[in-house]
Amino acid sequence: xDKAILLAHFGSADDSIRKNIFxxxxxxxxxxxxxxxxxxxxxxxxxxxxxxxRGILIDTPPxxxxxxxxxxFKRIILLPTHLTAGEEFDNKIKPCAAxxxxxxxxxMNDSLPEILAVICDCFKSSAxxxxxxxxxxxxxxxxxxxxxxxxxxxxxxxxxxxxxxDTPNFSDVVKRLKNSRAEKILLAxxxxxxxxxxxxxxxGDWFGNLSNADYKVRVIRDGLGSFKNFRELYxxxxxxxx
Numbered sequence: 001x002d003k004a005i006l007l008a009h010f011g012s013a014d015d016s017i018r019k020n021i022f023x024x025x026x027x028x029x030x031x032x033x034x035x036x037x038x039x040x041x042x043x044x045x046x047x048x049x050x051x052x053x054r055g056i057l058i059d060t061p062p063x064x065x066x067x068x069x070x071x072x073f074k075r076i077i078l079l080p081t082h083l084t085a086g087e088e089f090d091n092k093i094k095p096c097a098a099x100x101x102x103x104x105x106x107x108m109n110d111s112l113p114e115i116l117a118v119i120c121d122c123f124k125s126s127a128x129x130x131x132x133x134x135x136x137x138x139x140x141x142x143x144x145x146x147x148x149x150x151x152x153x154x155x156x157x158x159x160x161x162x163x164x165x166d167t168p169n170f171s172d173v174v175k176r177l178k179n180s181r182a183e184k185i186l187l188a189x190x191x192x193x194x195x196x197x198x199x200x201x202x203x204g205d206w207f208g209n210l211s212n213a214d215y216k217v218r219v220i221r222d223g224l225g226s227f228k229n230f231r232e233l234y235x236x237x238x239x240x241x242x
Contacts, residue, residue: 004037004073005029005238008061008080009192010088011047017193021225025081025234032235033242037073039064043082043092061096069100077241078103079234081192081225084145085109086138104237108145113152115233120157122227123188123220130156130182132173132210134202135190137163155180159190162201170209177215184216193223 007029009022022040030038041064042048048058059067061078068076078101082089085106097103108115125131135146146168150159158180160173177185187206189198203219210217224230 001035001037002072002074003035003242004039004068004076005033006061006064006068006076006078007038007040008078008082008093009040009042010082011042011044011051011058012193012195013047013050014193014195017195017223021193021223022081025225025231028228028231029235029238033238036077036242037068039068043080043088061093065096065098065101074100076101077238079238080104080106081234082106083108083135083190083192083224084138084143086136086143102241104241107233107237108149110233110237112145112149116149116152116157118230118233119190119224122224122230123186125156125186126184129184129186129218130158130177130180131186131188132158132160132206133188133190134160134162134206136197137161137166156182160206162197170206174213182215185210185218186220187217188220189223191223192225194221194226195223198223 007026012018026038026040041059041061043061048060051058065076078093078096080089080093083106089106093103123131146159146161150168153159158173158176160168160170187202189202191197198221203221207217207219
């Protein structure tokens, strides 16, 4: 065995997220690509330090790559679960590129119609509901992927972002809701895993503001990585490389 797949997540201190999302994806990749070693790393130093205080040790991508090299792996495929090429990808994933390290692009660099179809299958809205998908946003530079996703989403699917410095913001989404004459809304995370952003920003601020604007809102708290058909998109990305 000389090939390794390194999964790079932003990270989470939530045990259930690591078990039911990160570890499930890793297990599915091991089953599909049994000739490859599969490891995981976090890009968030905050999450790594937080877990270390609990005795749970997680590598950064550079540290994980260093270990794999020392163990004799000649080809390392670095697969980020970050959905877009934002700050984490630019600053912590791209610099890992090397002759023996192949970096796979973020999922939403691929066919957006296919990805949106899978997302809508994960978050099934009823016929009388509009679907709002809330992503993180990219505060260090404007990230057009959200606007590109909106262009293909149709009248009853709306893309928003948490970061107030990025777009489409809350006001942009409300304008679309008025145009679609929405009354009922399904609010869901456009995030690989949920955690704090879901509880505080999506089920908190967005839910409260939409409810105060007289919309009837229900929330899905599960991140996209909770759904097997969404995790399969990552396996498809690996299939073309292995």
